[in-house]
Amino acid sequence: MALIKSISGIRGTIGGKVNENLTPLDVVKFTSAFGTWLQNNKNKKDLTLVVGRDARISGAMVNSLVTATLQGLGINVVDLGLSTTPTVEVMVPELNADGGIILTASHNPKQWNALKLLNEKGEFISGENGAEVLALAESEEFNYAEVDDLGKYETRDDGFAIHIQKILDLPMVDSEAIKAKKYKIVVDAVNSTGGIAIPQLLEHLGCEVIKLYCEPNGHFPHNPEPLKEHLGDICELVKKEKADLGIIVDPDVDRLALVNENGELFGEEYTLVAVADYLLKNKKGVAISNLSSSRALRDVALKHDSEYFASAVGEVNVVTLMKEKNAVIGGEGNGGIIYPDLHYGRDSLVGVALFLTHLANENKTVSELRATYPSYFMGKKKIELTPDIDVDSLLTKMEKEYHNEEVSTVDGVKIDFEKNWVHLRKSNTEPIIRIYTEAFSQEEADSLGDQMITKIKSLI
Missing domain, CATH: 3.40.120.10 (Alpha-D-Glucose-1,6-Bisphosphate, subunit A, domain 3)
Structure with missing residues (x-):
């Protein structure tokens, strides 16, 4: 195939x-x-x-x-x-x-x-x-x-035991605060190895664990990408069990998604935002994500008098910029947490421990914590072009068209407007420009994408 x-x-x-x-x-x-x-x-x-x-x-x-x-x-x-x-x-x-x-x-x-x-x-x-x-x-x-x-x-x-102990030994992980809360947590590990690792970590943190699809047999019960349309079962089970939280990981456990106590998704983009909020509150520094990740991370960094920088898309690029800027926290908006005090790689286990520490210290429910962050909505569109069109030239024209705005050409063209942004990236395999947008409503995000398609067509 x-x-x-x-x-x-x-x-x-x-x-x-x-x-x-x-x-x-x-x-x-x-x-x-x-x-x-x-x-x-x-x-x-x-x-x-x-x-x-x-x-x-x-x-x-x-x-x-x-x-x-x-x-x-x-x-x-x-x-x-x-x-x-x-x-x-x-x-x-x-x-x-x-x-x-x-x-x-x-x-x-x-x-x-x-x-x-x-x-x-x-x-x-x-x-x-x-x-x-x-x-x-x-x-x-x-x-x-x-x-x-x-x-x-x-x-x-002993790989899991060593990994988990290193997480528990981190100064920013407050095991006692988490244990005192006696959290009840549902875990959906899509029948892969997160079904072993995440419950082990949670049990060390004094949590009651309810396992959903935690048998590591490789028969994925739903599409393993942790997106809203694939996660109905855990959302229902969190409500049924009156759990405090739901945790979803992908098959190799480098992406972390969360469900609040009402069975609603926390928002994959906001996993990194919440963890960064906790860390930067305690240590001013630098936060890094890629150009297609939510502006909410920048907002949180500024709230804590810290700096934010964006890398090209791709974990290797995020890590490179994190090292260059000596970042406190970094990652990607797909639920990837990179905490350099442990290692330079996306890690759902350390993400869980840091998130639960933050939740316990704030003494809030998951939905109350989420309400403290600005709500953004993302849109994804694409424009298909004929093979004879020079995509690079088109992107250069778009850069010039919006030269009065905040523009980055680190990876394609990203245009930051006052209240929203658009990121234009060309496909490496097809004559396509992918259009990512973010705004304060889904309608606005989608409308911005349509405006960009119209603008691109006018420049051909």
Whole structure:
């Protein structure tokens, strides 16, 4: 069905033909490329990689291929088994490993899987490094180890415990305040590894946990992307159980969505906003998100006499800017929390702990907390163009058209008006301009998108 090769890894659907889908041969080739790239760039003989996977049906098969291939290259493997993306990211430096591979297709449906590549810091490899790995995969210039030099293989089952303890040890996580509240929380982990990790964390925090779709069998009961249209079951169960909160994570547990006590969504954009509100209230600093994330984060930063900056879209870009600005908090509006005091990666577990600390300290219900933030509404549209149209030239014309406004060209063109904004990004694969808008009402956000389509058409 699909095989997508990018600088951040390889992703595709299981089965089918080589080079068209994620087949065993594609897994072996790409793993060989990453292992070979590490060997070419490390000045040491024995390399060790940490491998972990979400609960996808194909996970065990892909895991066997990946770990055996690494051993075949002479690379040692520490296999965490069922894990989460942030847990693998934490465990790479914890074990002094040389890198890691996470086997997950994140929020994609069950027929997908992917290999995500980490450096020795447990962070996603850079775009430049990713391009080098892709080039190696194309060349197939691999040199496998002889029999006496095969890599060693070991398993570990303490990844969650170590990750959770590091979270509990954070000065900004107030376990006692959370325990005193005795929160009742429903968890929807879409039958993946969040069904193991999130309840473990909540039990350490003295919460009563009601599990919904927490069996890590890879049979996703609904579309695994944590969007409103997929989350009716947990919204109903929160009301039925009179719970204080609902928690939703995606299959690899790097995106966090919340449901209030009335069974209404907190708003995926507002997960980061609430956590930033808590952290910046206690430590003035810098908050970072990407250009397509809500303006509410900027509002919260300014409220606490702190600074806000926006990066290009993509976790690697957010992390790069966070390091440059020495940010206190960062992330993406899709529920991705990046807390650098723990590690530079989106992490739903630390997001849960920080959010619950904030909720307990504010002594509010979830709906009352949400009411303290400005309400914005986002719109998404696109304009399809003919292949002969120069999209870059069109975007440059739009930049000039609105030169009197606050304009960013870090990633496409973003125009900040006084009460709303629009972000125009071109597709890398089609003659399309994607149009993201945000305003104080859905009607206004959608209307702004339509205005931009009209304006673009007038410039063609």
